[in-house]
Every structure is written in structure tokens, then in C-alpha cells.
Amino acid sequence: MTDVNAARGKQAVNLQEKLERIEGFWQPRVIAEMNDYQFKLVRIEGDFIWHDHPETDETFIVIEGRLRIDFRDGAVHIGPGEMFVVPKGMEHKPFAEKEVRMMLIEPRGTLNTGREGGARTAENDIWI
Ligand code: NI
Numbered sequence: 001m002t003d004v005n006a007a008r009g010k011q012a013v014n015l016q017e018k019l020e021r022i023e024g025f026w027q028p029r030v031i032a033e034m035n036d037y038q039f040k041l042v043r044i045e046g047d048f049i050w051h052d053h054p055e056t057d058e059t060f061i062v063i064e065g066r067l068r069i070d071f072r073d074g075a076v077h078i079g080p081g082e083m084f085v086v087p088k089g090m091e092h093k094p095f096a097e098k099e100v101r102m103m104l105i106e107p108r109g110t111l112n113t114g115r116e117g118g119a120r121t122a123e124n125d126i127w128i
Contacts, residue, residue: 015031015041019043024043025044025045027042028104029041038106038107040105044100044102045099046096048094048095048120049118050092050093050116052114052115052116054088054114056106058085058105058106059104059106060086060094060102061083061102061103062081063103066100067095067096067102068094069084070095071092072091
């Protein structure tokens, strides 16, 4: 009974609806949290910068498009319905020849440019 009442008034998060509201590329937007982790949606196109996240792994789940993540010793291709976890501390560079829409899962406070910083660093913790 308690669980039923707790669910009253709750609403599912619709990924497509959220994605349509995101303007611009490389600007992750938070859609949910689980404990101290955040679920983010982002649209990307073109090249990013080499960076790593010394404190955490980083999960990529592709919703639309084909993502390539370059590593110093190779690359992984991730299509719609596929995911990949970049290990903590491993240098990587996302690339999208055409627009890719995807979900990121990472701890709250994780910057898109990791410890590299610089001009491509997006403002963090913006909900949509
Ligand atoms: Ni990263």
C-alpha cells in the first residue's frame, strides 16, 4: 500500500522529449539522479578533446547515431542501443561524424573534459 501511494503523481522521464529540448552540442543536461550518480543526455557532433577522468569510470549509452570513442591504442564504435564504459583514468576522445544523441552515467560533479579543463568544458549540473 505504501509503495502504491508513493508512486502516485510520479511521471516517467521521456528521453526523446528531453532530447528535443536540448539546444546545441556538447552540453550535457541532467535528467535524473541515483544516489550520487547522474543520468545526463547530450547531443554531440564533430570532434572533442582528449581527456580522462582520474576519479571515475564513465558510461556512454547511444540512443541515436554512431559514436566513435578514440583511445590512444584504438577506438570503439557504439551504435544505437549499445553502450560502453570508459575505465577510470583512460584517455579518450569522443567523435561523431553526424549528430549523436546519447546518455551519460557518471558521478555528480564529473566534468565533460575531466582534468583537462579548457574552453570545451560545459557548465555542470544543469537539469532539463
Ligand atoms: Ni570523458
